[in-house]
Amino acid sequence: MYNVKTYNAISQAGLDRLTNNYQVNKTDDADAYLIRSVDLHEAEFPKNLKVIARAGAGFNNIPLDRVTKAGIAAFNTPGSNANAVKELVIAMLVASARHMFAVANFSAKNIHADISLMKKTDDRFKGTELLNKRLAVIGLGHVGSLVANAANDLGMKVTGFDPFLSSDAAWNISNQIERAASMKAAIQDADFVTVHVPKTKETTGLIGAEELKQMKDGVHLLNYSRLGIVDNQAAVDALDAKKVASYITDFGDKVLYNREDVVVTPHIGGSTEEAEANGSIRGANIIMKYLETGNVKNALNLPDLNVPFNTPYRLTLIHENIPNMVGQIATKLADNDLNIEGMSNAAKDKTAYTIIDLDQEPYEDLVNELTQINAVIRVRIIKNQK
Ligand SMILES: NC(=O)c1ccc[n+]([C@@H]2O[C@H](COP(=O)([O-])OP(=O)(O)OC[C@H]3O[C@@H](n4cnc5c(N)ncnc54)[C@H](O)[C@@H]3O)[C@@H](O)[C@H]2O)c1
Numbered sequence: 001m002y003n004v005k006t007y008n009a010i011s012q013a014g015l016d017r018l019t020n021n022y023q024v025n026k027t028d029d030a031d032a033y034l035i036r037s038v039d040l041h042e043a044e045f046p047k048n049l050k051v052i053a054r055a056g057a058g059f060n061n062i063p064l065d066r067v068t069k070a071g072i073a074a075f076n077t078p079g080s081n082a083n084a085v086k087e088l089v090i091a092m093l094v095a096s097a098r099h100m101f102a103v104a105n106f107s108a109k110n111i112h113a114d115i116s117l118m119k120k121t122d123d124r125f126k127g128t129e130l131l132n133k134r135l136a137v138i139g140l141g142h143v144g145s146l147v148a149n150a151a152n153d154l155g156m157k158v159t160g161f162d163p164f165l166s167s168d169a170a171w172n173i174s175n176q177i178e179r180a181a182s183m184k185a186a187i188q189d190a191d192f193v194t195v196h197v198p199k200t201k202e203t204t205g206l207i208g209a210e211e212l213k214q215m216k217d218g219v220h221l222l223n224y225s226r227l228g229i230v231d232n233q234a235a236v237d238a239l240d241a242k243k244v245a246s247y248i249t250d251f252g253d254k255v256l257y258n259r260e261d262v263v264v265t266p267h268i269g270g271s272t273e274e275a276e277a278n279g280s281i282r283g284a285n286i287i288m289k290y291l292e293t294g295n296v297k298n299a300l301n302l303p304d305l306n307v308p309f310n311t312p313y314r315l316t317l318i319h320e321n322i323p324n325m326v327g328q329i330a331t332k333l334a335d336n337d338l339n340i341e342g343m344s345n346a347a348k349d350k351t352a353y354t355i356i357d358l359d360q361e362p363y364e365d366l367v368n369e370l371t372q373i374n375a376v377i378r379v380r381i382i383k384n385q386k
């Protein structure tokens, strides 16, 4: 029996996929965590924990270095909520062009007045159209590519900037989207700028005072990525200077409160029934595959390694990516008369992963003995359930 612990509201759709070999939230000493935005940076991980699946795209809440050193595989589910974010961003583009939040505030405050009078008395509510306006999309991954394509379908001129664009992602982007060679080239002519990059050391403050200065006067800025990717104090200064017309973000920050030109939504970009179900189902599938086969695809901290599991037992080893690891492991098995039916190894950055298929049950102390090899981080024996 495997134990799964959930954090945050995890859609039942994914939990329903777990087979009878799984129980959910029965113990803290879990084999797997299925999480959303919970911040794990200060968390202590139980000894049993083998895998963390993040239902969603952003993984800046997982301390990847520490998790890897503990031999825990970490996965996210990018794309599971991309359509939800796209729809909200498009709504916010329309809302900012048509002053929808000012209109809503006005009508809420003047509930007893004849609302049709406001059009006659107040020119503030005359908006602009998105047609032929320019949108800069920073980051063209799962979310950014959908936003770029949808804005293009609405008749906007769209410029994208993504120096690390994967070839898979590039296939999803309409050939109408212009590709900028630099951030400055992307933002300097844009009427709207929207940011869709992961939060890393490199992207923190990606849109700061300098970038805001390079934008057109009256630009509308959107941040549905993460807190800190836009320097909020710089954004407030640019709003005060009327450089930026409006700023819409999914992440609260006290410097943004009580302003009519700022709208903060409470981190709801991916909060739809469909997106939460997608993320939870993908998370549950990832957990079952990793625990039951050791196979890995698109992990955040392990290389891809997918080997058909046709023997009664399998050993998986997470170890440092240094010379002679596989040799030492194979020698230990040979010294103990364990025949290797199949062996595969791959590396990602400083971490390597080895799968060894065995035709017989390994002796009890093998895990301990292999773990004692210098630079071996985690050893598992998996019994084939098929
Ligand atoms: N508000 C929400 O609820 C919500 C929902 C989903 C995702 N997100 C956030 O949005 C981010 C993007 O999500 P995604 O699913 O598109 O991720 P993704 O990994 O598919 O795409 C991210 C893209 O950003 C690009 N990128 C990285 N650094 C860049 C830089 N310096 N300049 C330009 N491009 C850069 C990458 O090459 C990649 O193509 C996530 O990391 C997450 O933080 C927020």
Ligand SMILES: O=C(O)CC[C@@H](O)C(=O)O
Binding pocket: 036, 037, 055, 056, 057, 058, 059, 081, 267, 270, 271
């Ligand atoms: O879990 C959520 O609702 C947030 C998800 C979102 O921020 C993401 O990065 O995918």
